[in-house]
Amino acid sequence: MKTILNPQKKDWNKILERPTKKVGDIEATVNEIFTDIQANGDAGVAKYTEKFDGIALDSNLVSVAEIEEAISLVPKELKEAIQQAKENITKFHAAQKTEKVSVETTKGVQCWQEKRPIQKVGLYVPGGTAPLLSTVLMLSIPAKIAGCKEIVLCSPPNKEGKLPPAILYAANLCGVTKIIKVGGIQAIAAYTFGTETIPQVYKIFGPGNQFVTVAKQLATKYGVAIDMPAGPSELLIVADDSANASFVAADLLSQAEHGIDSQVVLVSTSKKLIDAVSIEIEKQLLELPRIEITQKAIHNSTSIFVENDAIALELINEYGPEHFIVCTKNNAFYIENIENAGSVFIGNYTPESAGDYASGTNHTLPTNGFTKAYSGVNLDSFMKSITFQEISKEGIQNIGKSIEIMAAAEGLQAHKNAVTLRLKELL
Numbered sequence: 001m002k003t004i005l006n007p008q009k010k011d012w013n014k015i016l017e018r019p020t021k022k023v024g025d026i027e028a029t030v031n032e033i034f035t036d037i038q039a040n041g042d043a044g045v046a047k048y049t050e051k052f053d054g055i056a057l058d059s060n061l062v063s064v065a066e067i068e069e070a071i072s073l074v075p076k077e078l079k080e081a082i083q084q085a086k087e088n089i090t091k092f093h094a095a096q097k098t099e100k101v102s103v104e105t106t107k108g109v110q111c112w113q114e115k116r117p118i119q120k121v122g123l124y125v126p127g128g129t130a131p132l133l134s135t136v137l138m139l140s141i142p143a144k145i146a147g148c149k150e151i152v153l154c155s156p157p158n159k160e161g162k163l164p165p166a167i168l169y170a171a172n173l174c175g176v177t178k179i180i181k182v183g184g185i186q187a188i189a190a191y192t193f194g195t196e197t198i199p200q201v202y203k204i205f206g207p208g209n210q211f212v213t214v215a216k217q218l219a220t221k222y223g224v225a226i227d228m229p230a231g232p233s234e235l236l237i238v239a240d241d242s243a244n245a246s247f248v249a250a251d252l253l254s255q256a257e258h259g260i261d262s263q264v265v266l267v268s269t270s271k272k273l274i275d276a277v278s279i280e281i282e283k284q285l286l287e288l289p290r291i292e293i294t295q296k297a298i299h300n301s302t303s304i305f306v307e308n309d310a311i312a313l314e315l316i317n318e319y320g321p322e323h324f325i326v327c328t329k330n331n332a333f334y335i336e337n338i339e340n341a342g343s344v345f346i347g348n349y350t351p352e353s354a355g356d357y358a359s360g361t362n363h364t365l366p367t368n369g370f371t372k373a374y375s376g377v378n379l380d381s382f383m384k385s386i387t388f389q390e391i392s393k394e395g396i397q398n399i400g401k402s403i404e405i406m407a408a409a410e411g412l413q414a415h416k417n418a419v420t421l422r423l424k425e426l427l
């Protein structure tokens, strides 16, 4: 990790540039695959599964027998861990249900809003560098609580043409209605257009690498909604002398481990802490099995020394990290004033991994600065609001004149007439 001392504000964006590929290069590939799958359906999907995942499949649909086999293969200990995570994720997302909003805006004019589940949703579970069974829980649990009817899940097959048992076990446990062995751009294209085996969906959810993220963004041009751009993992930690350097290093390494395009950043008002973390990273790295990936991501990453908490906060809000760990003497200051972050982790005993797996919050979060405008996945992501209104005779008399005047001001006579006729009838 390189260390930068007191950078000038004008240099922040350059220093914190995300290590992602140029989107333009990926867009051409994504466009080509979308066109092919729109025209050729499952045959197109199979072609790209063979090209990118190196496996030729007769069918990409997961069978009941495969699910039964998976259930028998998952160790009891992992089943119990999944159960605890499921309970916490369920509690946190079920608590997000809201009451119907209903207001009489003017006497006789009743307006209300009700939520409805999105009927057909497509979940994407990454599997390129690691099979993210936890993502199955993060997406299917809120989908089920929201009441979505068709919950489809796509994830890339391994070299044996299978999905890992834990992914199938979790998907079955959480009420996924169809599981398909397909990953990457081809999965997103299939959700967008529908194929013989993969249903077209109304909204696509889930994280993925840059290919998946750019493909999701293209899906919106064809009228399919997406949760948000949730690309390569990011973590920013603000820590001072009150933090445990070994814990800080472990947290930075945990997100660097995701892939070479992950980005981790340490911001500190203590040079002593920056040095201690750097030594700890080198020590802990040697013990990690994914050392090559993790080392590359760490190489892309930066420690930044700043004079005080106010500067640190300004820099953090400008960057807008996906994950934000706060471990300082002034935690309350950061918690009150953070504007742009996906999920915040507070204090020495709140590792980011807790949110990845089992505390209850959702780990599908905006990256690449999209925290400035997007929320992470939550119960509302799987629902939409419909507004209703009912106006009585008294109500139309109370607001009719204003509608007539405004419609006339816009030059829309037919709009005005729709009110005028009713008001006349009531005279």
Ligand SMILES: NC(=O)c1ccc[n+]([C@@H]2O[C@H](COP(=O)([O-])OP(=O)(O)OC[C@H]3O[C@@H](n4cnc5c(N)ncnc54)[C@H](O)[C@@H]3O)[C@@H](O)[C@H]2O)c1
Pocket: 029, 052, 053, 125, 126, 127, 128, 129, 130, 132, 135, 156, 183, 184, 185, 186, 207, 208, 209, 210, 211, 212, 229, 230, 231, 232, 233, 258, 259, 262, 322, 363, 364, 365, 366, 367
């Ligand atoms: N933001 C979040 O909420 C969040 C959550 C979890 C994971 N993540 C991120 O998700 C990502 C998962 O990435 P992954 O690669 O492990 O799995 P993935 O499933 O997203 O991507 C794997 C697929 O990419 C496709 N692919 C690979 N190389 C390609 C190429 N050259 N051209 C076209 N397609 C290609 C293949 O089809 C493969 O199946 C990581 O970057 C991780 O940090 C983000």
Ligand SMILES: N[C@H](CO)Cc1c[nH]c[nH+]1
Pocket: 132, 134, 135, 232, 233, 234, 255, 322, 356, 363, 364, 365
């Ligand atoms: N940190 C990832 C979100 O960026 C989620 C995850 C899943 N498994 C481990 N981590």
Ligand SMILES: [Zn+2]
Pocket: 233, 254, 255, 258, 356
């Ligand atoms: Zn993670």
